[in-house]
Amino acid sequence: MKIAIVTDTSAGITPQEAVARQITLLAAPIMFGNRQYHEYQDLSSAEYYRNVRLSKSKKLVPTAPQISMATIHQVCDRLAKQGVTDVVVIGPTSGISGFMNTLNSYVEAITSVKVWPWDSRGILTVMGDQVRLAAALVERGADVPTILQALEQLRRTAQTAFVVDSIKPLLHTGEINLGHGPSNVPVGKPLLVFENSGKIRFAGTALRLKSALDDLLAQMVPDLQAATPLKATILNADQPETTEQWLMAAHDHFPQVQFDRALIGPSLGVHVGDGAMGLAWSLDYQHLLTAENENTIKK
Known part of the structure; x- marks a missing residue:
């Protein structure tokens, strides 16, 4: 094989x-x-x-x-x-x-x-x-x-959430579950989360990017309480200054977590639009490559 x-x-x-x-x-x-x-x-x-x-x-x-x-x-x-x-x-x-x-x-x-x-x-x-x-x-x-x-x-540990300037790109592609009519979306920056099924769900709004980061970091707390090493990434749609601000704030909130950065490439950019910021996290995949955990996988 x-x-x-x-x-x-x-x-x-x-x-x-x-x-x-x-x-x-x-x-x-x-x-x-x-x-x-x-x-x-x-x-x-x-x-x-x-x-x-x-x-x-x-x-x-x-x-x-x-x-x-x-x-x-x-x-x-x-x-x-x-x-x-x-x-x-x-x-x-x-x-x-x-x-x-x-x-x-x-x-x-x-x-x-x-x-x-x-x-x-x-x-x-x-x-x-x-x-x-x-x-x-x-x-x-x-x-x-x-x-x-x-x-x-x-995959069971993977989570991704975004804050976007506009929900229009996702309404255009039809790849979002608002839970109610788009005309009723509150004023502010929409917060979007990936459900366990992989679908995108509207999860509220934030008035500013700072408060949006706080909301996204709060979603990490239950996973941080589990005794597993997390890997987290700040995602950005060509927003270098905001990325630096988010990285500093994220490190201040959770100094025990390694935060990386990554660009939101075109294939996701068509859905979340210009100006989007996000946070993704999961179990550090290297944890599954240790001798002890490799044996667990094979059982």
């Missing part, structure tokens, strides 16, 4: 990191009008947000179409020629993308390898850490059931 890990750039993994970890990385497509780009291939996060700002007057709304099944099929066939027998495809949450549902329906058409679709139920850091965990386990010789069991353990 030879296993390959396949994912796309919505995991926040760069091409350089993918090469180093032996991950097959696909560029997520982004549409501006009739023009198609590919995330991190010919469209950086900075370029994406610049295009968003420039296109507002033209009323061009960017979208993130799915990676085609033809592309997945070609990748799997290529991996098969390299001796791969099993391909674990880790994708973005089906709560904002139809990719995993489409792949689940298509896998029987791929006969060159055995394809194992895995819905991360997240995006960016929480998705990326699932990919990193899977790649590390492949390197250590784990089989597919062991990898999937470890991914399940990590």
